[in-house]
Amino acid sequence: MTKSRSDLKKIIMDTRTLPTLPNVINKLNSLSDNEKSSVQEMARIVSSDQVLSARILRLANSPSYGFYRVSTISNAMILLGVNVVKSLALSSSIFAIMEKDSIGLWEHSLGVGAAANLIANKLGLPECEEIATAGLLHDIGKVIITIKCSEAEKDILKLAHERQIYILEAEREIIDTDHAEIGGWLSKSWFLPDKLSEPIAFHHDVAKSKNHHIKTAVVHIADVLICASGFGNSGESFVPPIQKIAWDTLNLNEQLLAELINEIEDRLVEVKAFCLEMIND
Template sequence: MQDLYLENKNRILSVKDLPTLPAVLDEVTELVQDPGSSIDQIAKVISKDQVLSAKVLKMVNSPIYGFPRRIGTIQHALVLLGFNVIRGLIISNSVFDIMTKNMVGLWEHSLGCAIACAGIAREADLKDPEEYSVAGLLHDLGKLVSIIQLPEIKEEVDALVQEKDITYYQAEKEVMGFAHDRINAWLADHWNLPLRLREGLVWHHRPKSAQHYPEVACVVHLGDFLARIFQVGNSGDDQVNYLDKYVFKVLNLHQDKLEKAIEHLDSELVELRGFSPVATEGG
């Protein structure tokens, strides 16, 4: 069992490439080929895609740049990487063939969660809402990486979700002995992501366990919940996760503020529906 665990961990961490949404890749490729594009424009597009966002953060936090674990937003990452490096990173991405239907669902869910997190952070008066949005965007990265790196396990997990009508999270634990939150921890450590971001990625199912930055874990926990309630995309099952009331205490979020966050999410989601993640043109 221990051997299998290690083997799975090694397979996860040996991930070489991950699929990027073709529409996002097209858009950002066009931007980086125009020297007149601003960092803000590029950041806005990259922030729609969990894989490009993860790649950018992994690169800027790599020891080569000299400040590992410091940078948690796309905007900052792009300022520090510079146009030249970003262009190199973008043009070396190619479109994956295996952009399956449930992966697109996962994208929409992740983006929905990111939007919800930004709204919650704003209503809870937290500094730098963008950081929370990044944590929301990347919260299911572990699922994506396991789909790519452990495809045979993914089928088993899907079957179990259907058969027992349980959450993807529960099914992952039954099949693998660990779930995507653990995978997130491995990736965050391996890629030198900042501790704040790590806490959000690792503890979004168990916000009480976040010791250093409970507010990030709480925002993502609630963001994930809202994205599921609003049925934005699909994160692998039809369940609504258990909502830990602890988050309201930590975030000091009263009903009126929560309602505002929900309204914000609702209006932003209308915009998201107009954004077709797969079609490269026409829609």
């Protein structure tokens, strides 16, 4: 049975119905709110959960960030920032589902993370790691649809295929919302900062982003680029239209885009190898 929009929102906002969140997160949240707490203290808490630490370190060493030598949680916290480590911890259970059951979406997400990082670096934007994380998480709403409405998901894919429309349009028709909005709800219920929740919620409609339109524009362009490249499989068959507002916000031009595509394709070779390694593990 298809769930209505308000039902769906209720389910998503109720974190108890989501894949279990590690206990560590609550402690981490209270510590990061406290200005007196040190990175070492927070790192110790995360390190106490070995499985979680292993997952965070693996992601911190993924081509989305481009560090490759992050060997401890306190290193990760210093290099990536507490916000990023917290988001990786929060989403690690969702990533686990993606790695196992939706490899195409996992590759797409890692690809967008890597592309967002490269764009942010090339444009000299601050907080590249946050932007990469937003890229990594941008389609998290799709995983929620898979977990919570697997029947509706089949209908969405079928409708998109039959009518040759975008997944986003099919989602709106069948569940009266879309993966971007659901991702936005989820990031709110996780208390992720706006700089992560806005790019997730508005990566298909950059104009709606109020405080972080540059980060949202980067994630939008990164998503379009990875779709255009045909890397991974987000379920989407067609390249979405590039939003002019995103193009203008980032001051893109043809030459810059050509350079970016070369760099991204180069990095995607590493992303592919990283995904294969994870699948074989």
